[in-house]
Amino acid sequence: MGTIIINPIEIDIEKELRKQLQDLCKEESQVIVHCRVVEDFIHNIRIWKSTNLIAHGSGEKSALTHAENITFHPQWTHCFNGQHNFTLFFKGLPKDCNVFDLFEEIPEPGGFSKKNIKRNKSDVYHIRL
Numbered sequence: 001m002g003t004i005i006i007n008p009i010e011i012d013i014e015k016e017l018r019k020q021l022q023d024l025c026k027e028e029s030q031v032i033v034h035c036r037v038v039e040d041f042i043h044n045i046r047i048w049k050s051t052n053l054i055a056h057g058s059g060e061k062s063a064l065t066h067a068e069n070i071t072f073h074p075q076w077t078h079c080f081n082g083q084h085n086f087t088l089f090f091k092g093l094p095k096d097c098n099v100f101d102l103f104e105e106i107p108e109p110g111g112f113s114k115k116n117i118k119r120n121k122s123d124v125y126h127i128r129l
Contacts, residue, residue, distance in 0.1 A: 031053060033102060035070075035112075044077065047088065049072060051105070056100060060093075067087070098119050
């Protein structure tokens with residue numbers, strides 16, 4: 001028969017170690033964003049590594065970790081007929097996040113941005129930019 005612990009001992013973990021452990025748990029999850037660009041005037045696109053998902057409420061950022069079918073700055077990806085599909089992979093969002101923004105922070109106009117993306121259980125999204 002198992003033992004029932006009535007008053008569990010709370011383990012005191014150093015703040016920095018606690019933060020590292022929380023970050024490690026977040027890294028195990030990921031968010032996948034399938035993107036579609038459809039604009040007649042766009043001929044070339046690229047993504048910057050400074051693209052993040054930003055959780056509403058906390059402002060916590062989930063960093064871009066990988067991209068498929070689009071090049072990273074400074075290279076360009078050519079769009080045929082003003083259309084292109086690509087996929088972005090991000091570190092996991094905070095568990096309590098319900099809505100987030102995709103934001104490409106770049107030192108020039110024209111960065112990708114999509115606001116108010118509603119969180120779903122799969123953390124896989126299809127958006128049009």
